[in-house]
Amino acid sequence: MNIEEQLRLWDKIERYVEGKMKTEEYLAFEKEIASNSELAQQIADYQALRTSLDLLKERRQLRAKLDRFHAEIAPVEQQAALKVYKNKDTWRTYTSKYLPTIAVAASVALITVLSTLFTLGYLKSMERSQQSNLKLLRRELDQIKRDIKSTKDTLNRAIPRAMAASQRFEGTCFAISEKGYLITSYHLVAKADSVFIESTTQPGLRYKVELAFGDERTDLAVLKVADSTFHEFGRIPYTLKKGTVDLGEEIFTLAYPKNDIVYGEGSISARTGFEGDSVAYQISIPVNPGNSGGPVFDTNGNLIGVVSGKLSGAEGVAFALKSSVIWRTLKDSVPNKLDKMFDLPKQSKLAGQKRTVQLKKIQDYVFQVKVY
Amino acid sequence: MKAAMKKTALFNEESFVKAFRENNEAVMSKIYKLYFPMVLHFVLVNSGTEDEAKDIYQEAFIVLYESLQRPDFQLRCSIKTFLYSVSRNHWLKRLQAKKIKTDLKDVEEFIPFVEDSVSIENEARLATIEAAMQRLGEPCRTILEDYYLNKMSMTDIAEKMGYTNADNAKTQKYKCFNRLKKLIKELK
Structure with missing residues:
Protein backbone atom coordinates (compact mmCIF):
# COMPACT_ATOMS: atom_id res chain seq x y z
CA MET A 1 0.00 0.00 0.00
CA ASN A 2 1.46 3.39 -0.92
CA ILE A 3 1.16 6.44 1.29
CA GLU A 4 -1.90 7.79 -0.54
CA GLU A 5 -3.82 4.58 0.02
CA GLN A 6 -2.72 4.39 3.64
CA LEU A 7 -3.91 7.94 4.18
CA ARG A 8 -7.26 7.18 2.56
CA LEU A 9 -7.77 4.10 4.73
CA TRP A 10 -6.81 5.97 7.89
CA ASP A 11 -9.20 8.79 7.02
CA LYS A 12 -11.91 6.20 6.59
CA ILE A 13 -11.17 4.75 10.02
CA GLU A 14 -11.32 8.19 11.58
CA ARG A 15 -14.64 8.98 9.95
CA TYR A 16 -15.96 5.58 11.02
CA VAL A 17 -14.95 6.09 14.65
CA GLU A 18 -16.21 9.67 14.70
CA GLY A 19 -19.56 8.56 13.31
CA LYS A 20 -19.24 10.70 10.19
CA MET A 21 -19.99 7.96 7.65
CA LYS A 22 -23.22 7.78 5.72
CA THR A 23 -25.34 4.69 6.43
CA GLU A 24 -24.42 2.95 3.17
CA GLU A 25 -20.68 3.45 3.58
CA TYR A 26 -20.94 2.55 7.25
CA LEU A 27 -22.64 -0.79 6.62
CA ALA A 28 -20.17 -1.70 3.89
CA PHE A 29 -17.26 -0.84 6.13
CA GLU A 30 -18.71 -2.88 9.00
CA LYS A 31 -18.86 -5.87 6.67
CA GLU A 32 -15.26 -5.34 5.64
CA ILE A 33 -14.14 -5.14 9.29
CA ALA A 34 -15.93 -8.37 10.12
CA SER A 35 -14.02 -10.25 7.42
CA ASN A 36 -10.66 -8.50 7.77
CA SER A 37 -8.93 -9.05 11.12
CA GLU A 38 -6.02 -6.81 10.19
CA LEU A 39 -8.39 -3.92 9.64
CA ALA A 40 -10.16 -4.66 12.93
CA GLN A 41 -6.80 -4.46 14.69
CA GLN A 42 -6.01 -1.13 13.01
CA ILE A 43 -9.31 0.26 14.25
CA ALA A 44 -8.65 -0.99 17.76
CA ASP A 45 -5.24 0.74 17.72
CA TYR A 46 -6.80 3.96 16.50
CA GLN A 47 -9.47 3.82 19.19
CA ALA A 48 -6.92 3.19 21.93
CA LEU A 49 -5.07 6.35 21.01
CA ARG A 50 -8.33 8.30 20.68
CA THR A 51 -9.31 7.20 24.19
CA SER A 52 -6.04 8.58 25.53
CA LEU A 53 -6.54 11.83 23.62
CA ASP A 54 -10.10 12.14 24.96
CA LEU A 55 -8.84 11.61 28.50
CA LEU A 56 -6.23 14.29 27.94
CA LYS A 57 -8.88 16.65 26.60
CA GLU A 58 -11.13 16.18 29.62
CA ARG A 59 -8.27 16.44 32.06
CA ARG A 60 -7.03 19.71 30.54
CA GLN A 61 -10.50 21.19 30.60
CA LEU A 62 -10.88 20.19 34.25
CA ARG A 63 -7.49 21.61 35.18
CA ALA A 64 -8.35 24.88 33.43
CA LYS A 65 -11.59 25.02 35.40
CA LEU A 66 -9.79 24.42 38.69
CA ASP A 67 -7.22 27.08 37.82
CA ARG A 68 -10.13 29.45 37.32
CA PHE A 69 -11.50 28.56 40.75
CA HIS A 70 -8.05 28.99 42.21
CA ALA A 71 -7.61 32.46 40.73
CA GLU A 72 -10.79 33.52 42.52
CA ILE A 73 -9.32 32.85 45.96
CA ALA A 74 -8.76 36.18 47.68
CA PRO A 75 -5.32 36.26 49.35
CA VAL A 76 -6.75 37.95 52.46
CA GLU A 77 -9.37 35.26 52.98
CA GLN A 78 -6.82 32.54 52.41
CA GLN A 79 -4.54 34.00 55.07
CA ALA A 80 -7.43 34.20 57.52
CA ALA A 81 -8.51 30.60 56.88
CA LEU A 82 -4.92 29.41 57.18
CA LYS A 83 -4.66 31.12 60.54
CA VAL A 84 -7.73 29.26 61.77
CA ALA A 165 5.29 8.36 80.74
CA SER A 166 1.85 8.61 79.21
CA GLN A 167 0.47 5.72 77.28
CA ARG A 168 -0.77 6.82 73.88
CA PHE A 169 -2.53 3.93 72.17
CA GLU A 170 -3.69 0.43 72.61
CA GLY A 171 -4.34 -2.15 69.97
CA THR A 172 -4.01 -5.79 69.05
CA CYS A 173 -1.35 -7.95 67.42
CA PHE A 174 -0.84 -11.65 66.73
CA ALA A 175 2.04 -14.04 66.19
CA ILE A 176 3.17 -15.16 62.73
CA SER A 177 6.37 -16.91 63.74
CA GLU A 178 7.48 -18.96 66.73
CA LYS A 179 10.62 -16.84 66.82
CA GLY A 180 8.76 -13.80 68.06
CA TYR A 181 7.38 -11.98 65.01
CA LEU A 182 3.92 -10.46 65.14
CA ILE A 183 1.62 -8.55 62.82
CA THR A 184 -0.25 -5.36 63.69
CA SER A 185 -1.47 -2.11 62.12
CA TYR A 186 1.23 0.31 61.11
CA HIS A 187 -0.72 3.37 62.27
CA LEU A 188 -0.64 2.05 65.84
CA VAL A 189 3.11 1.84 66.14
CA ALA A 190 4.34 4.32 63.53
CA LYS A 191 5.51 7.05 65.84
CA ALA A 192 5.99 5.05 69.02
CA ASP A 193 8.70 5.61 71.60
CA SER A 194 8.35 2.11 72.94
CA VAL A 195 5.94 -0.73 72.36
CA PHE A 196 5.00 -3.63 74.67
CA ILE A 197 2.77 -6.64 74.21
CA GLU A 198 0.69 -8.17 76.98
CA SER A 199 -1.77 -11.00 77.24
CA THR A 200 -4.64 -11.52 79.67
CA THR A 201 -4.79 -15.23 78.87
CA GLN A 202 -1.19 -15.63 80.07
CA PRO A 203 -1.03 -13.40 83.17
CA GLY A 204 2.25 -11.63 83.77
CA LEU A 205 3.37 -11.94 80.16
CA ARG A 206 4.82 -8.63 78.99
CA TYR A 207 7.45 -8.29 76.29
CA LYS A 208 9.12 -5.28 74.78
CA VAL A 209 8.83 -5.34 70.99
CA GLU A 210 10.43 -3.46 68.11
CA LEU A 211 9.21 -2.51 64.65
CA ALA A 212 10.76 -4.97 62.18
CA PHE A 213 8.86 -3.81 59.09
CA GLY A 214 6.30 -1.10 58.41
CA ASP A 215 4.36 -0.09 55.33
CA GLU A 216 2.20 3.01 55.51
CA ARG A 217 0.36 2.33 52.23
CA THR A 218 -1.14 -0.99 53.31
CA ASP A 219 -1.03 -0.08 57.03
CA LEU A 220 0.90 -3.29 57.72
CA ALA A 221 3.54 -3.59 60.45
CA VAL A 222 5.63 -6.52 61.64
CA LEU A 223 6.86 -6.42 65.24
CA LYS A 224 9.69 -8.45 66.72
CA VAL A 225 9.98 -9.37 70.37
CA ALA A 226 13.14 -7.74 71.73
CA ASP A 227 13.23 -9.07 75.25
CA SER A 228 15.94 -11.18 76.89
CA THR A 229 13.35 -13.25 78.77
CA PHE A 230 11.68 -14.39 75.55
CA HIS A 231 12.34 -17.84 74.09
CA GLU A 232 9.65 -19.01 71.68
CA PHE A 233 5.93 -18.73 71.21
CA GLY A 234 5.30 -22.44 70.57
CA ARG A 235 3.53 -23.98 67.56
CA ILE A 236 1.07 -21.52 66.11
CA PRO A 237 -2.22 -23.27 65.24
CA TYR A 238 -3.54 -21.10 62.38
CA THR A 239 -2.46 -20.77 58.74
CA LEU A 240 -2.44 -17.81 56.41
CA LYS A 241 -4.85 -17.94 53.50
CA LYS A 242 -2.98 -16.85 50.38
CA GLY A 243 -6.05 -16.61 48.19
CA THR A 244 -9.09 -14.38 48.66
CA VAL A 245 -12.31 -15.17 50.46
CA ASP A 246 -15.83 -15.30 49.07
CA LEU A 247 -18.50 -12.76 49.74
CA GLY A 248 -20.68 -13.65 52.72
CA GLU A 249 -18.16 -16.05 54.23
CA GLU A 250 -18.45 -16.29 58.02
CA ILE A 251 -15.52 -14.82 59.89
CA PHE A 252 -14.46 -14.09 63.46
CA THR A 253 -11.96 -11.92 65.31
CA LEU A 254 -10.13 -11.91 68.61
CA ALA A 255 -8.89 -8.58 69.87
CA TYR A 256 -8.25 -6.30 72.81
CA PRO A 257 -10.66 -3.37 72.54
CA LYS A 258 -10.49 -3.22 76.36
CA ASN A 259 -8.18 -4.76 78.93
CA ASP A 260 -9.48 -8.19 78.11
CA ILE A 261 -9.60 -10.34 75.00
CA VAL A 262 -12.90 -10.02 73.12
CA TYR A 263 -14.43 -12.35 70.53
CA GLY A 264 -16.47 -11.00 67.61
CA GLU A 265 -18.13 -12.65 64.65
CA GLY A 266 -19.56 -11.52 61.33
CA SER A 267 -19.06 -11.94 57.62
CA ILE A 268 -17.27 -10.59 54.57
CA SER A 269 -19.60 -7.88 53.26
CA ALA A 270 -17.51 -6.65 50.30
CA ARG A 271 -14.39 -7.74 48.51
CA THR A 272 -13.14 -4.15 48.48
CA GLY A 273 -12.46 -1.73 51.29
CA PHE A 274 -12.88 2.01 51.62
CA GLU A 275 -13.76 3.65 48.27
CA GLY A 276 -13.09 0.48 46.30
CA ASP A 277 -9.70 -0.06 47.90
CA SER A 278 -8.73 -3.48 46.55
CA VAL A 279 -6.22 -4.38 49.28
CA ALA A 280 -8.92 -4.62 51.95
CA TYR A 281 -12.19 -6.40 52.65
CA GLN A 282 -15.24 -4.73 54.10
CA ILE A 283 -16.34 -6.76 57.10
CA SER A 284 -19.43 -6.62 59.24
CA ILE A 285 -17.99 -7.04 62.72
CA PRO A 286 -18.46 -4.49 65.46
CA VAL A 287 -14.99 -3.06 66.04
CA ASN A 288 -13.63 -0.49 68.45
CA PRO A 289 -10.36 1.44 68.27
CA GLY A 290 -8.44 -1.28 70.18
CA ASN A 291 -9.36 -3.81 67.48
CA SER A 292 -6.81 -2.32 65.08
CA GLY A 293 -4.21 -4.94 64.23
CA GLY A 294 -6.43 -7.81 65.31
CA PRO A 295 -6.54 -11.02 63.26
CA VAL A 296 -9.59 -12.04 61.19
CA PHE A 297 -10.16 -15.78 60.69
CA ASP A 298 -12.49 -17.85 58.54
CA THR A 299 -14.45 -20.75 60.08
CA ASN A 300 -11.56 -23.17 59.55
CA GLY A 301 -9.17 -20.96 61.47
CA ASN A 302 -7.32 -19.67 58.45
CA LEU A 303 -6.02 -16.15 58.89
CA ILE A 304 -7.71 -14.07 56.19
CA GLY A 305 -6.98 -10.49 57.25
CA VAL A 306 -6.01 -7.82 59.74
CA VAL A 307 -8.51 -5.29 61.08
CA SER A 308 -7.38 -1.89 59.83
CA GLY A 309 -10.13 0.56 60.60
CA LYS A 310 -13.79 1.43 60.50
CA LEU A 311 -15.95 4.10 58.99
CA SER A 312 -16.82 6.80 61.41
CA GLY A 313 -20.52 7.49 61.36
CA ALA A 314 -21.52 4.11 59.89
CA GLU A 315 -22.23 1.09 62.06
CA GLY A 316 -21.05 -2.37 61.17
CA VAL A 317 -18.69 -1.16 58.44
CA ALA A 318 -15.11 -2.08 59.18
CA PHE A 319 -12.16 -2.89 56.98
CA ALA A 320 -9.57 -5.63 57.06
CA LEU A 321 -6.34 -5.81 55.10
CA LYS A 322 -6.40 -8.99 52.98
CA SER A 323 -4.09 -11.84 53.95
CA SER A 324 -3.12 -12.20 50.28
CA VAL A 325 -1.85 -8.62 50.34
CA ILE A 326 0.06 -9.25 53.57
CA TRP A 327 1.75 -12.23 51.97
CA ARG A 328 2.58 -10.33 48.79
CA THR A 329 3.84 -7.27 50.66
CA LEU A 330 6.15 -9.28 52.88
CA LYS A 331 7.39 -11.37 49.95
CA ASP A 332 8.19 -8.26 47.92
CA SER A 333 9.60 -6.10 50.71
CA VAL A 334 11.62 -8.45 52.90
CA PRO A 335 12.40 -11.54 50.78
CA ASN A 336 15.57 -12.36 52.79
CA LYS A 337 13.96 -12.24 56.19
CA LEU A 338 10.73 -13.95 55.18
CA ASP A 339 11.71 -17.41 56.48
CA LYS A 340 12.46 -16.03 59.92
CA MET A 341 9.51 -13.67 60.06
CA PHE A 342 6.90 -16.05 58.88
CA ASP A 343 6.52 -19.72 59.76
CA LEU A 344 2.81 -20.45 60.06
CA PRO A 345 1.98 -24.12 59.47
CA LYS A 346 0.84 -25.27 56.01
CA GLN A 347 -2.14 -27.11 57.47
CA SER A 348 -4.50 -25.44 59.92
CA LYS A 349 -4.89 -27.37 63.15
CA LEU A 350 -8.24 -25.72 63.67
CA ALA A 351 -10.26 -27.00 60.72
CA GLY A 352 -13.51 -28.70 61.67
CA GLN A 353 -13.22 -27.96 65.38
CA LYS A 354 -15.76 -26.30 67.60
CA ARG A 355 -15.39 -22.52 67.87
CA THR A 356 -14.68 -22.65 71.62
CA VAL A 357 -11.84 -25.10 71.01
CA GLN A 358 -10.49 -22.95 68.19
CA LEU A 359 -10.54 -19.85 70.39
CA LYS A 360 -8.73 -21.63 73.21
CA LYS A 361 -5.97 -22.57 70.82
CA ILE A 362 -5.74 -19.14 69.18
CA GLN A 363 -6.03 -16.87 72.21
CA ASP A 364 -2.46 -17.38 73.43
CA TYR A 365 -1.13 -16.02 70.15
CA VAL A 366 -3.13 -12.79 70.20
CA PHE A 367 -1.71 -9.98 72.31
CA GLN A 368 -2.56 -6.51 73.46
CA VAL A 369 -0.26 -3.82 72.05
CA LYS A 370 0.61 -0.95 74.38
CA VAL A 371 2.25 2.03 72.78
CA TYR A 372 4.05 4.70 74.78
CA MET B 1 -31.85 22.53 67.52
CA LYS B 2 -28.76 20.35 67.29
CA ALA B 3 -30.63 17.73 65.32
CA ALA B 4 -31.87 20.38 62.94
CA MET B 5 -28.34 21.63 62.39
CA LYS B 6 -27.11 18.14 61.68
CA LYS B 7 -29.85 17.70 59.14
CA THR B 8 -28.87 20.84 57.26
CA ALA B 9 -25.24 19.77 57.24
CA LEU B 10 -26.21 16.39 55.82
CA PHE B 11 -28.50 17.98 53.28
CA ASN B 12 -25.72 20.28 52.18
CA GLU B 13 -23.29 17.43 51.77
CA GLU B 14 -25.81 15.56 49.62
CA SER B 15 -26.55 18.60 47.52
CA PHE B 16 -22.79 19.10 47.05
CA VAL B 17 -22.47 15.59 45.68
CA LYS B 18 -25.37 16.29 43.35
CA ALA B 19 -23.72 19.51 42.23
CA PHE B 20 -20.60 17.58 41.25
CA ARG B 21 -22.62 15.07 39.27
CA GLU B 22 -24.44 17.89 37.48
CA ASN B 23 -21.26 19.85 36.89
CA ASN B 24 -22.58 22.85 38.82
CA GLU B 25 -19.61 25.19 38.61
CA ALA B 26 -20.79 27.70 41.21
CA VAL B 27 -21.03 25.06 43.94
CA MET B 28 -17.84 23.29 42.88
CA SER B 29 -15.95 26.57 42.99
CA LYS B 30 -17.33 27.21 46.48
CA ILE B 31 -16.15 23.82 47.73
CA TYR B 32 -12.80 24.26 46.02
CA LYS B 33 -12.18 27.50 47.86
CA LEU B 34 -13.55 26.18 51.14
CA TYR B 35 -11.07 23.35 51.61
CA PHE B 36 -7.96 24.63 49.88
CA PRO B 37 -6.60 26.29 53.06
CA MET B 38 -6.80 22.92 54.84
CA VAL B 39 -4.56 21.22 52.27
CA LEU B 40 -2.35 24.30 52.00
CA HIS B 41 -1.78 24.19 55.74
CA PHE B 42 -1.11 20.44 55.62
CA VAL B 43 1.47 20.73 52.83
CA LEU B 44 3.14 23.77 54.42
CA VAL B 45 3.66 22.04 57.78
CA ASN B 46 4.97 18.98 55.94
CA SER B 47 7.85 20.75 54.16
CA GLY B 48 6.05 21.74 50.96
CA THR B 49 5.40 25.00 49.12
CA GLU B 50 2.20 26.80 48.18
CA ASP B 51 2.57 25.76 44.52
CA GLU B 52 2.94 22.14 45.51
CA ALA B 53 -0.12 22.46 47.73
CA LYS B 54 -2.13 23.79 44.78
CA ASP B 55 -0.98 20.89 42.62
CA ILE B 56 -1.75 18.24 45.22
CA TYR B 57 -5.11 19.79 46.04
CA GLN B 58 -6.12 19.90 42.37
CA GLU B 59 -5.14 16.25 41.97
CA ALA B 60 -7.34 15.36 44.93
CA PHE B 61 -10.17 17.49 43.59
CA ILE B 62 -9.93 15.69 40.25
CA VAL B 63 -10.08 12.30 42.00
CA LEU B 64 -13.20 13.51 43.83
CA TYR B 65 -14.78 14.88 40.66
CA GLU B 66 -14.05 11.83 38.55
CA SER B 67 -15.13 9.42 41.28
CA LEU B 68 -18.44 11.22 41.60
CA GLN B 69 -18.99 10.99 37.85
CA ARG B 70 -19.16 7.22 38.17
CA PRO B 71 -22.78 6.25 38.88
CA ASP B 72 -21.80 3.26 41.04
CA PHE B 73 -19.55 5.35 43.26
CA GLN B 74 -20.70 6.03 46.81
CA LEU B 75 -19.04 8.69 48.91
CA ARG B 76 -18.86 7.16 52.36
CA CYS B 77 -17.27 10.05 54.23
CA SER B 78 -17.48 13.83 54.11
CA ILE B 79 -16.09 15.69 51.11
CA LYS B 80 -13.63 17.34 53.47
CA THR B 81 -12.27 14.01 54.76
CA PHE B 82 -12.12 12.65 51.21
CA LEU B 83 -10.13 15.62 49.92
CA TYR B 84 -7.82 15.50 52.91
CA SER B 85 -7.24 11.73 52.67
CA VAL B 86 -6.42 11.83 48.96
CA SER B 87 -4.20 14.90 49.31
CA ARG B 88 -2.40 13.27 52.19
CA ASN B 89 -1.83 10.13 50.16
CA HIS B 90 -0.53 12.02 47.12
CA TRP B 91 1.74 14.17 49.22
CA LEU B 92 3.14 11.09 50.94
CA LYS B 93 3.90 9.58 47.52
CA ARG B 94 5.66 12.76 46.42
CA LEU B 95 7.79 12.87 49.54
CA GLN B 96 8.69 9.23 48.99
CA ALA B 97 9.58 9.97 45.36
CA LYS B 98 11.81 12.82 46.53
CA LYS B 99 13.32 10.39 49.04
CA ILE B 100 12.44 12.73 51.87
CA LYS B 101 11.79 10.83 55.07
CA THR B 102 9.54 12.64 57.48
CA ASP B 103 6.79 11.75 59.84
CA LEU B 104 3.65 13.31 58.42
CA LYS B 105 2.04 15.84 60.70
CA ASP B 106 -1.67 15.40 60.32
CA VAL B 107 -4.02 18.33 60.64
CA GLU B 108 -7.30 16.46 60.11
CA GLU B 109 -8.80 13.03 60.49
CA PHE B 110 -8.27 10.78 57.51
CA ILE B 111 -9.15 7.35 56.21
CA PRO B 112 -6.59 4.95 54.78
CA PHE B 113 -6.98 5.45 51.08
CA VAL B 114 -5.84 3.43 48.10
CA GLU B 115 -7.05 4.39 44.67
CA ASP B 116 -8.97 1.87 42.62
CA SER B 117 -7.54 0.18 39.56
CA VAL B 118 -9.61 2.21 37.06
CA SER B 119 -8.14 5.53 38.11
CA ILE B 120 -4.63 4.11 38.40
CA GLU B 121 -4.91 2.88 34.80
CA ASN B 122 -6.28 6.24 33.64
CA GLU B 123 -3.49 8.15 35.36
CA ALA B 124 -0.86 5.93 33.72
CA ARG B 125 -2.49 6.49 30.31
CA LEU B 126 -2.57 10.23 30.86
CA ALA B 127 1.05 10.36 31.94
CA THR B 128 2.10 8.49 28.76
CA ILE B 129 0.10 10.61 26.33
CA GLU B 130 1.17 13.82 28.07
CA ALA B 131 4.84 12.83 27.80
CA ALA B 132 4.39 11.79 24.15
CA MET B 133 2.72 15.11 23.30
CA GLN B 134 5.61 16.97 24.93
CA ARG B 135 8.15 15.12 22.78
CA LEU B 136 6.15 15.46 19.59
CA GLY B 137 7.40 18.92 18.61
CA GLU B 138 5.84 21.47 16.26
CA PRO B 139 3.80 21.76 14.11
CA CYS B 140 2.47 18.29 15.08
CA ARG B 141 1.58 19.16 18.64
CA THR B 142 -0.51 22.18 17.66
CA ILE B 143 -2.28 20.34 14.84
CA LEU B 144 -3.21 17.36 17.01
CA GLU B 145 -4.21 19.54 19.96
CA ASP B 146 -6.35 21.78 17.79
CA TYR B 147 -8.14 18.88 16.15
CA TYR B 148 -8.47 16.31 18.95
CA LEU B 149 -8.51 18.50 22.06
CA ASN B 150 -9.92 21.84 20.86
CA LYS B 151 -12.22 20.32 18.21
CA MET B 152 -11.26 22.79 15.47
CA SER B 153 -12.25 21.96 11.89
CA MET B 154 -9.59 20.95 9.38
CA THR B 155 -10.33 24.05 7.30
CA ASP B 156 -9.66 26.33 10.28
CA ILE B 157 -6.50 24.41 11.13
CA ALA B 158 -5.24 24.66 7.54
CA GLU B 159 -5.79 28.42 7.61
CA LYS B 160 -4.17 28.84 11.03
CA MET B 161 -1.10 26.78 10.16
CA GLY B 162 -0.71 28.18 6.62
CA TYR B 163 -1.58 25.11 4.52
CA THR B 164 -3.03 25.72 1.09
CA ASN B 165 -6.07 23.52 1.73
CA ALA B 166 -7.70 21.18 4.24
CA ASP B 167 -6.44 18.07 2.41
CA ASN B 168 -2.81 19.07 2.86
CA ALA B 169 -3.49 19.69 6.54
CA LYS B 170 -5.12 16.27 6.75
CA THR B 171 -2.03 14.58 5.28
CA GLN B 172 0.08 16.36 7.85
CA LYS B 173 -2.32 15.35 10.64
CA TYR B 174 -2.06 11.71 9.53
CA LYS B 175 1.74 11.83 9.73
CA CYS B 176 1.59 13.46 13.14
CA PHE B 177 -0.87 10.88 14.42
CA ASN B 178 1.49 8.09 13.36
CA ARG B 179 4.44 9.81 14.99
CA LEU B 180 2.46 10.12 18.23
CA LYS B 181 1.60 6.43 18.04
CA LYS B 182 5.27 5.56 17.63
CA LEU B 183 6.31 7.78 20.55
CA ILE B 184 3.77 6.11 22.81
CA LYS B 185 5.06 2.69 21.84
CA GLU B 186 8.60 3.84 22.75
CA LEU B 187 7.43 5.23 26.08
CA LYS B 188 5.74 1.99 27.03
Missing part, protein backbone atom coordinates in the same frame (compact mmCIF):
# COMPACT_ATOMS: atom_id res chain seq x y z
CA TYR A 85 -6.06 25.94 60.89
CA LYS A 86 -2.82 26.96 62.58
CA ASN A 87 -4.65 27.92 65.76
CA LYS A 88 -6.60 24.68 65.72
CA ASP A 89 -3.31 22.83 65.47
CA THR A 90 -1.80 24.67 68.41
CA TRP A 91 -4.88 23.90 70.47
CA ARG A 92 -4.66 20.24 69.52
CA THR A 93 -0.99 19.94 70.53
CA TYR A 94 -1.80 21.80 73.73
CA THR A 95 -4.61 19.47 74.75
CA SER A 96 -2.76 16.28 73.82
CA LYS A 97 0.29 17.53 75.75
CA TYR A 98 -1.44 18.68 78.89
CA LEU A 99 -4.44 16.37 79.06
CA PRO A 100 -2.77 14.00 81.59
CA THR A 101 -1.87 16.96 83.80
CA ILE A 102 -5.36 18.37 83.62
CA ALA A 103 -6.74 14.95 84.49
CA VAL A 104 -4.45 14.67 87.52
CA ALA A 105 -5.39 18.18 88.68
CA ALA A 106 -9.07 17.37 88.30
CA SER A 107 -8.83 14.14 90.28
CA VAL A 108 -6.87 15.85 93.07
CA ALA A 109 -9.56 18.51 93.24
CA LEU A 110 -12.21 15.80 93.36
CA ILE A 111 -10.46 14.01 96.23
CA THR A 112 -10.19 17.30 98.14
CA VAL A 113 -13.87 18.01 97.67
CA LEU A 114 -14.86 14.48 98.72
CA SER A 115 -12.69 14.50 101.83
CA THR A 116 -14.10 17.92 102.74
CA LEU A 117 -17.63 16.63 102.33
CA PHE A 118 -16.73 13.67 104.50
CA THR A 119 -15.44 16.01 107.22
CA LEU A 120 -18.60 18.09 106.89
CA GLY A 121 -20.76 15.01 107.36
CA TYR A 122 -18.76 14.15 110.43
CA LEU A 123 -19.25 17.64 111.88
CA LYS A 124 -22.92 17.48 111.13
CA SER A 125 -23.23 14.29 113.09
CA MET A 126 -22.05 16.24 116.11
CA GLU A 127 -25.36 18.07 115.90
CA ARG A 128 -24.17 21.64 115.78
CA SER A 129 -26.62 24.37 114.98
CA GLN A 130 -27.47 24.88 111.33
CA GLN A 131 -26.04 28.38 111.36
CA SER A 132 -22.62 27.35 112.52
CA ASN A 133 -22.74 24.58 109.96
CA LEU A 134 -23.30 27.19 107.30
CA LYS A 135 -20.37 29.22 108.51
CA LEU A 136 -18.22 26.14 108.58
CA LEU A 137 -19.29 25.32 105.06
CA ARG A 138 -18.14 28.69 103.90
CA ARG A 139 -14.83 28.28 105.68
CA GLU A 140 -14.41 24.87 104.16
CA LEU A 141 -15.17 26.27 100.75
CA ASP A 142 -12.45 28.88 101.19
CA GLN A 143 -10.15 26.09 102.25
CA ILE A 144 -11.06 24.08 99.13
CA LYS A 145 -10.32 27.09 96.96
CA ARG A 146 -6.92 27.49 98.57
CA ASP A 147 -6.25 23.78 98.25
CA ILE A 148 -7.10 23.69 94.57
CA LYS A 149 -4.96 26.74 93.90
CA SER A 150 -1.94 25.29 95.66
CA THR A 151 -2.44 21.94 93.89
CA LYS A 152 -2.58 23.74 90.57
CA ASP A 153 0.62 25.64 91.30
CA THR A 154 2.44 22.47 92.26
CA LEU A 155 1.19 20.69 89.18
CA ASN A 156 2.13 23.52 86.86
CA ARG A 157 5.67 23.22 88.06
CA ALA A 158 5.54 19.47 87.59
CA ILE A 159 4.22 19.50 84.00
CA PRO A 160 7.34 18.22 82.24
CA ARG A 161 7.64 15.24 84.60
CA ALA A 162 3.97 14.39 84.54
CA MET A 163 3.97 14.20 80.73
CA ALA A 164 6.84 11.79 80.44
